[in-house]
Amino acid sequence: MKxxxxxxxxxxxxxxxxxxxxxxxxxxxxxxxxxxxxxVMTGYYNKxxxxxxxxxxxxxxxxxxxxxxxxxxxxxxxxxxxxxxDVGDGVKIxxxxxxAWHGGLLLDFYPFANFWRLSTGYFFGGADxxxxxxxxxxxxxxxxxYFYLAGDHYYYNGNDFSGTAKINWRYHxxxxxxxxxxxxxxxxxxFVDMGVVFTAKSAKLSLNIPHxxxxxxxxxxxxxxxxxxxxxxxxxxxxxxEANQKLSDFMVYPMLKLGFAYRF
Numbered sequence: 601m602k603x604x605x606x607x608x609x610x611x612x613x614x615x616x617x618x619x620x621x622x623x624x625x626x627x628x629x630x631x632x633x634x635x636x637x638x639x640v641m642t643g644y645y646n647k648x649x650x651x652x653x654x655x656x657x658x659x660x661x662x663x664x665x666x667x668x669x670x671x672x673x674x675x676x677x678x679x680x681x682x683x684x685x686d687v688g689d690g691v692k693i694x695x696x697x698x699x700a701w702h703g704g705l706l707l708d709f710y711p712f713a714n715f716w717r718l719s720t721g722y723f724f725g726g727a728d729x730x731x732x733x734x735x736x737x738x739x740x741x742x743x744x745x746y747f748y749l750a751g752d753h754y755y756y757n758g759n760d761f762s763g764t765a766k767i768n769w770r771y772h773x774x775x776x777x778x779x780x781x782x783x784x785x786x787x788x789x790x791f792v793d794m795g796v797v798f799t800a801k802s803a804k805l806s807l808n809i810p811h812x813x814x815x816x817x818x819x820x821x822x823x824x825x826x827x828x829x830x831x832x833x834x835x836x837x838x839x840x841x842e843a844n845q846k847l848s849d850f851m852v853y854p855m856l857k858l859g860f861a862y863r864f
Contacts, residue, residue, distance in 0.1 A: 624646055624648070624864055625644050625645050625646030625647075625648075625658075625863065625864070626642075626643075626644050626863070626864045627641075627642065627643050627644070627645070627789070627861045627862065627863040627864070628640075628641070628642050628861060628862055629641045629642075629643075629789075629791055629859050629860060629861030629862070630859055630860060630861075631791065631857055631858050631859015631860065631861075632669075632857070632858055632859060633664040633702070633855070633856070633857045634854075634855075634856040634857070635698075635700055635727060635853075635854065635855075635856075636664035636665070636666065636700045636701060636702045636725065636727075636855075636857075637664055637665050637666030637667065637668065637669050637673070637700060637701070638664060638665060638666070638667075638668045638669055639662065639663070639664040639857050639859055640662075640663055640664070641660050641661065641662045641663070641791075641859075641861070642660065642661050643658055643659055643660030643661065643706070643708070644658055644659055644660075645657075645658025645659075645708060645710070645781075645863075646658075647710065647713045647714070655710075655713050656709060656710050656711070656713055657707065657708065657709055657710070658707075658708040658710065658717070659705075659706065659707055659708065660705075660706040660708065660721075661704075661705060661706075662702075662703065662704045662705075662706060662723075663701075663702070663703045663704075664700075664701060664702050664703075664725075664857075665700070665701040666698060666699055666700045666701065667699075667701075670699075673698055674696075674697055674698075695731055695732040696729065696730070696731040697729070697730050697731070698727070698728070698729050699727070699728040700725070700726065700727040700728065701725050701726060702723055702724065702725025702726075702855075703723070703724055703725060704721055704722060704723035704724070704725075704775060705721050705722055706719050706720070706721035706775070707719070707720055707721055708779075715780050715781050715782050715783065716778070716779075716780055717778065717779055717780070717781065718777075718778055719775070719776070719777045719778065719779055719793065719795060720774065720775060720776055720777075721774070721775045722772070722773070722774055722775060723771075723772065723773065723775045723797045723853075723855070724771070724772035725770075725771060725772070725797075725853075726768070726769060726770045726771070727767075727768075727769045727771075727803075727853075728766065728767070728768050728769075729766070729767045730764065730765070730766040730767075731764070731765055731766075732762065732763075732764055733762065733763040733764060733765050733807075733809075744756065744757065749809075749835045749836070749839050750834075750835040750836075750838035750839045750842075751835075751838075752816055752817070752835050753816070753817040754814060754815065754816050754817070754827065755814075755815050755824070756813055756814055756815075757813040757814075757815065762810065763807060763808050763809040763810060764807070764808045765805065765806070765807050765808075766805070766806045766807075767803050767804070767805050767806075767847075768803065768804050768806070769801070769802070769803035769804070769853070770801055771797060771799040771801050771853045772797075772799060772801070773797050773798045773799035773800065773853075774797070774798050775795055775796070775797050775798075775855070776795055776796060776798070777793055777794055777795015777796065777855060778793075778794055778795065779791065779792050779793040779794060779795075779857075780792045781861070781863075784860075787862050787863050787864065788860060788861070788862055789860065789861045789862070789863055790858075790859075790860060790861075791857070791858075791859055791860070791861050792857070792858055793855060793856070793857040793858075794855070794856055794857075795854075795855045796852040796853065796854055796855060797852065797853040797855060798851065798852055799851055799852070799853055800851065801851075802844070802847050802848040802849075802850060802851055803844075803847045803850070804844055804847070805840050805843045805844055805847060806840060807836050807839065807840055809832065809836060811827055811828075811829055811832050814826070814827045814832065815827060816831060816832075
């Protein structure tokens, strides 16, 4: 009875694949996109066409956002960071949050008119990662937390400090990747995408360091004094400029997507 029921359910789908007319080959999918959240797509590909070009090419529209998964993502990041991730010299990062999205148009080429494809297209999107930066050193001498920033020597009047760090990436550019459409049953498919967006814009780092109870060492006088806001801002700017120079070496945005689709 079960094989007969399965045949009756899947027969309309199998019959549809025998034709070559629209909307046969139209697909809708939902999945998860690494660094971009919940992914939705719609596309068209029909390998039953007699024309070589029509049965080897397809097209898709793609969109993803972290908004529907925000609470789950923030909880996962918080669980990973737990009591903070140590980045050296008693400095830790915590309370990470990710906001990201992307949209794109894709042209797919199926070399053997089967499940494997090569993809190209154009993507645009953004990713914002923020975290708290803090430090606490129980053995700091005289209850002072010392650190260097842009070559200047600082200390907080106490053995802890706090601030925020943010990385923002606004990107757009051509996409190149590969993927699979693996049929499961009755028109349902598992889809996988792997590729990169080649962009002229790199990620940008910004820092916010409170100036209250912060002291700087004057190399000329050899004395410590309360830092002025302009002096601190200048050192923060130099430090972030140096970091952003290193980030500019990474001009590709990775894409990894996994999900399920239904093809008519």
